[in-house]
Amino acid sequence: MIIIMNRDVTEQQIETVLAKIRDHGLDANISRGTERTVIGAIGDERKLAPEMFDSLPGVEYSMHIVKQYKIVSRESHPADTVIDIRGIPLGGKQIQIIAGPCSVETQEQMDASAQFVSEAGCRLMRGGAFKPRTSPYAFQGKGVEGLDMFGRAARKYDLPIVTELMDVRMLDTFLERGVDVIQIGTRNMQNFDLLKEVGKIDTPVILKRGMSATVSEWLMSAEYIAAGGNHNIIFCERGIRTFETAYRNVLDVTAIPVLKRETHLPVIVDPSHAGGKAWMVPALSRAAIAAGADGLLVEMHPKPCEAWCDADQALNPQELKNLMGVLRQIALALGRDL
Numbered sequence: 001m002i003i004i005m006n007r008d009v010t011e012q013q014i015e016t017v018l019a020k021i022r023d024h025g026l027d028a029n030i031s032r033g034t035e036r037t038v039i040g041a042i043g044d045e046r047k048l049a050p051e052m053f054d055s056l057p058g059v060e061y062s063m064h065i066v067k068q069y070k071i072v073s074r075e076s077h078p079a080d081t082v083i084d085i086r087g088i089p090l091g092g093k094q095i096q097i098i099a100g101p102c103s104v105e106t107q108e109q110m111d112a113s114a115q116f117v118s119e120a121g122c123r124l125m126r127g128g129a130f131k132p133r134t135s136p137y138a139f140q141g142k143g144v145e146g147l148d149m150f151g152r153a154a155r156k157y158d159l160p161i162v163t164e165l166m167d168v169r170m171l172d173t174f175l176e177r178g179v180d181v182i183q184i185g186t187r188n189m190q191n192f193d194l195l196k197e198v199g200k201i202d203t204p205v206i207l208k209r210g211m212s213a214t215v216s217e218w219l220m221s222a223e224y225i226a227a228g229g230n231h232n233i234i235f236c237e238r239g240i241r242t243f244e245t246a247y248r249n250v251l252d253v254t255a256i257p258v259l260k261r262e263t264h265l266p267v268i269v270d271p272s273h274a275g276g277k278a279w280m281v282p283a284l285s286r287a288a289i290a291a292g293a294d295g296l297l298v299e300m301h302p303k304p305c306e307a308w309c310d311a312d313q314a315l316n317p318q319e320l321k322n323l324m325g326v327l328r329q330i331a332l333a334l335g336r337d338l
């Protein structure tokens with residue numbers, strides 16, 4: 001961390017800053033220029049925060065010089081991490097398309113979905129049993145009963161299941177039910193208590209980007225999970241809030257190469273919640289894979305117009321099949337497979 005002092009700083013003010021740095025077990029280095037005095041804190045600067053110094057007399061501003069995330073950073077682990085999900089690799093050469101309905105509705109709907117997901121060539125399945133809805137009067141999900149329907153349907157086709165955990169009190173139930181990948185949704189990206197709890201287990205976690213979260217905040221949220229010991233983290237870009245209202249969210253394609261550079265962990269994209277319309281999903285999916293995403297999380301419903309949730313953005317089974325064919329060609333052009 002460096003602390004830049006005001007032009008008219010006094011020796012006493014410099015001493016106060018030095019004492020604070022030393023109190024935290026770090027050394028200090030003073031650089032006296034013609035215009036400014038700059039103090040550098042030497043040691044583990046994660047123990048320090050700009051707020052500790054910015055309010056002291058004589059300090060103009062202070063800033064960290066190393067990144068606040070460590071375990072998830074590529075600096076700490078240069079090679080790509082490949083996460084094993086019941087034998088299916090995510091983050092390596094093979095791209096994974098995780099498909100399924102927005103929400104679990106009925107056993108018949110889940111059975112048909114699992115069949116179509118499998119027939120399209122996808123190796124993992126999604127479906128929400130607990131739904132974070134904007135309105136408290138909207139369908140909130142089938143809950144534990146939904147987890148059971150999902151498990152029964154997916155098991156028949158040997159598809160690992162991906163489902164959202166909203167409440168830390170449901171974690172044991174998720175584990176007992178054999179949830180293969182826990183999804184932390186957009187609205188919970190900074191629910192730090194939830195992040196800490198999923199950090200204590202080793203089930204893979206898909207961490208969706210908060211609606212208005214910066215890449216750095218997102219990486220810090222992943223660090224919360226990693227700091228607890230769970231390094232099986234998958235980032236999922238799902239569109240961010242901007243001034244644009246012509247589509248549900250803006251897919252931040254730029255975040256894909258930026259994250260791939262910053263972290264060794266896999267990065268996937270949810271084109272469904274980004275666009276919000278089924279017709280946009282193929283184009284956004286192509287862009288995501290071309291930009292280096294390791295996979296997609298796509299909504300597909302056996303009968304989209306009958307879906308209880310997010311009907312507008314669900315692909316039908318044939319559209320999913322067609323999309324898989326196109327994405328396979330893009331993957332091959334990039335030296336990957338699908």
Ligand code: PEP
Nearest residue numbers: 128185186187208238273
């Ligand atoms: C979902 O994937 O079902 C979902 C609710 O997505 P998000 O958290 O990205 O809104």
Ligand code: MN
Nearest residue numbers: 102299309310
């Ligand atoms: Mn949805």
